[in-house]
Amino acid sequence: MNITTGIQNKPIKAVIYGPEGIGKTTFAAQFPKPLFIDTEGSTARLDVARTDTPSSLAMLTSMLTELRNDTHGFRTIVLDTADWAEKLCIKAACSKKEGITGIEDFGYGKGYVYVYEEMGRILNLLTDLWEKGLNIVITAHAAIRKFEQPDEMGSYDRWELKLINSPKCNVCAMLKEWADMVLFANYKTYSVAVDKEGKKRKAQGEGQRVMYTSHNPCWDAKNRFGLAPELPFDFGQIAHLFDAAPAPAPAPQPAIHSVPQTRVAVPAPTTVSAPDPSPVPVQTAPQLSIPEGLPAALKDLMRANGVDESDIRLVVSQRGYFPYDTPLTNYPPDFIEGVLIAAWGQMLPLIKENQKEPFADGVPF
Numbered sequence: 001m002n003i004t005t006g007i008q009n010k011p012i013k014a015v016i017y018g019p020e021g022i023g024k025t026t027f028a029a030q031f032p033k034p035l036f037i038d039t040e041g042s043t044a045r046l047d048v049a050r051t052d053t054p055s056s057l058a059m060l061t062s063m064l065t066e067l068r069n070d071t072h073g074f075r076t077i078v079l080d081t082a083d084w085a086e087k088l089c090i091k092a093a094c095s096k097k098e099g100i101t102g103i104e105d106f107g108y109g110k111g112y113v114y115v116y117e118e119m120g121r122i123l124n125l126l127t128d129l130w131e132k133g134l135n136i137v138i139t140a141h142a143a144i145r146k147f148e149q150p151d152e153m154g155s156y157d158r159w160e161l162k163l164i165n166s167p168k169c170n171v172c173a174m175l176k177e178w179a180d181m182v183l184f185a186n187y188k189t190y191s192v193a194v195d196k197e198g199k200k201r202k203a204q205g206e207g208q209r210v211m212y213t214s215h216n217p218c219w220d221a222k223n224r225f226g227l228a229p230e231l232p233f234d235f236g237q238i239a240h241l242f243d244a245a246p247a248p249a250p251a252p253q254p255a256i257h258s259v260p261q262t263r264v265a266v267p268a269p270t271t272v273s274a275p276d277p278s279p280v281p282v283q284t285a286p287q288l289s290i291p292e293g294l295p296a297a298l299k300d301l302m303r304a305n306g307v308d309e310s311d312i313r314l315v316v317s318q319r320g321y322f323p324y325d326t327p328l329t330n331y332p333p334d335f336i337e338g339v340l341i342a343a344w345g346q347m348l349p350l351i352k353e354n355q356k357e358p359f360a361d362g363v364p365f
Helices: 024-028 057-069 083-096 110-132 171-178 296-305 309-318 333-339 342-354
Strands: 014-016 032-040 076-080 137-146 155-163 180-188 191-193 203-204 208-213 230-232
Touching: 014 024, 014 171, 024 032, 024 076, 024 137, 032 057, 057 296, 057 342, 076 110, 076 342, 083 110, 083 137, 083 191, 110 137, 110 155, 110 171, 155 171, 203 230, 296 333, 296 342, 309 342, 333 342
Parallel strands: 014 137, 014 180, 032 076, 076 137
Antiparallel strands: 137 155, 180 208, 191 203, 208 230
């Protein structure tokens, strides 16, 4: 048993949520050296590093797995946004069973259980990155929901994460428990009387953006850093939290040895012939063969991982599903969604292993 004491300086797991247009993405872009996994395309107007927009849960999982193997020098991973990632989980859950067109078609809340499990896997991959020394930021939209406490009379409205919140699939609660810091961003409003008796009131504000860091009956928020309950929605208010966080260790540099300063005889300059002006051939990456009739989610996975049509046909034939000469466009739609896309994480290692082996014109011997 290993016992430690004292404060541990670790990277931060943060959730930032609020109404649309409040500036969540811009705020997240100020974290140390961020890489955005932009699920909804909201970073187009920002000068940030971003991945391709994941069009399927398999593509999102593949990106996180690759980052786990190589962080590419980034210090923060931003998943923007959680509610759009949840939509990918719902789409993947619906592809598990033929004839399912919506999450409610499963019945008895079973579909929501699938979504909860898939979101849990995403958080596990993000936790792996956090353990490698990266800050994790998840943005989300906010929604007003009716809330009723079991020990109180009546109900009231409050702001919550715009995620599934049901007894069998409380993604909202799972995300709040996972994070070190949940910040709720909103516009500052005031209640003012409009009559002399003060019975009629209306909301008023000047567009001031604030963030709330502690729990309130009207919103969800928390932090483990002793922040004030209300702060201006400005990254400078939390920038000090990252000054103490250790940066990933830099790559070792070769040792530099001091050289005695001595005079060296310099030879006379020699005539150097001009280089051959003939152009040097440029090596280009091979063009991938991806049929146009395939779903966009599968084409995105193939491009992102350098997978050709022949690569998939080979694995499919090896597993005994269809003959090798069967075009991908002839595969049944449920096979493409349920096997090629949903089980991409299991297929890709087989494809990469085959790519190492020599085949004649892509056809197995």
